[in-house]
Amino acid sequence: MQRRTRIVLIAAAAAAVAVLAYLAPEPPVAQIASAVRSGARESAQAPPATGVAPAALPERAAIGRPRGEPFAVRSWVAAAPAPSKTQQQAAAPPAPPPMPYKYAGKLIREGEAQLFLAKGDVVFPVVRGETLDGAYRVESVAPDEITLLYVPLGVRERIPVVSALGNDEPVAQAHATSGAPVAPAGAPSAQAPSPTAAAVVARSASRAQLRWDGPERVRAGSSFDVALRVTSGEPLRASPMQLRFDAGLLEPVTVRPGRFYGAGNGNFSYRVNPDGTIFVGVSGNDAGSASDAELLVMTFRPVKAGATAEVNVASLNLLGTAGRAIAHAQPGSFRTSITP
DSSP: OHHHHHHHHHHHHHHHHHHHHHHSOOOOHHHHHHHHHHHHHHHHHSOOTTOOOOOOOOOOOOSSOOOSOTTSOOOOSOOOOOOOHHHHHHHSOOOOOOOOOEEEEEEEETTEEEEEEEETTEEEEOOTTOEETTTEEEEEEOSSEEEEEETTTTEEEEEESSOTTSOOSOOOOBOTTTOOBOOOTTOOOTTSOOHHHHHHHHHHHTOBEEEEEOOSEEETTOOEEEEEEEEESSOOOBOOEEEEEOTTTEEEEEEEEOTTTTTTTEEEEEEEETTTEEEEEEEESSOOOEEEEEEEEEEEEEOOSSEEEEEEEEEEOOBOTTSOBOOBOOOOOEEEEEEO
């Protein structure tokens, strides 16, 4: 009986303790956190056991002055930098080289004018449609200008028809058969003499003379030479010309400068056309005056017997050392009989 009483009392005491533990209020979390922080500060402020004061962090200067509001609205697309001078030059379109040609003069025959260009001391005729030095194509030939197209860049350049050699007066022409001089347009007539007419007569008396030198008879199939000779009291610098021959009777073999411009003393170029014409550009540095000098030599091969072949000067311009035109008498035609 006593034992049962003790067990009941112990159980009642344990239940009372449990009830009290359950009903006791827990400490607030904020109080616990505050206690923890307070303990940490006390621990940090407490001097170490060694008695040495803790080292303090040095003050730091600002990194730099602020450059603006860090949260301001801005564009993050970078502006393109200005091109440098080198880049501007590289971006510029390519330009053609300096114009190597200049107007040299013109020849007039039967109302038609043949214009000539010069490259250095080389004088040559200009023909629409041809290509010069593989780079310049002749687009048009007008009385006042010559238009060239620089083919690599497609750039057009114009050469004014104003003599670069100082030759601005028309070349006096002559009759092809009689050799009599033809008065230039606008010249005063013989019934109204004037100082200008007297000057023309004086110049005609001292004009340069030209003649052909070749065989009177040639054999078909055998090549022969014919030379054009000149006599001039004034020094000659250039002699651009156009020649004509019977394409059905003669076959051109070669064209070369005569002794007057030969021996490396001049520049020479020519072109033979299928229509029976030959354009010749010939010039010399210090050719000097001429006395029946060999100006040009042509070699032909007769292709048809029993006929008379002709070679004549279609147009010719004799230029002096200052580029001034030298008056000359038109030579007659060269004729030769072709025998079997």
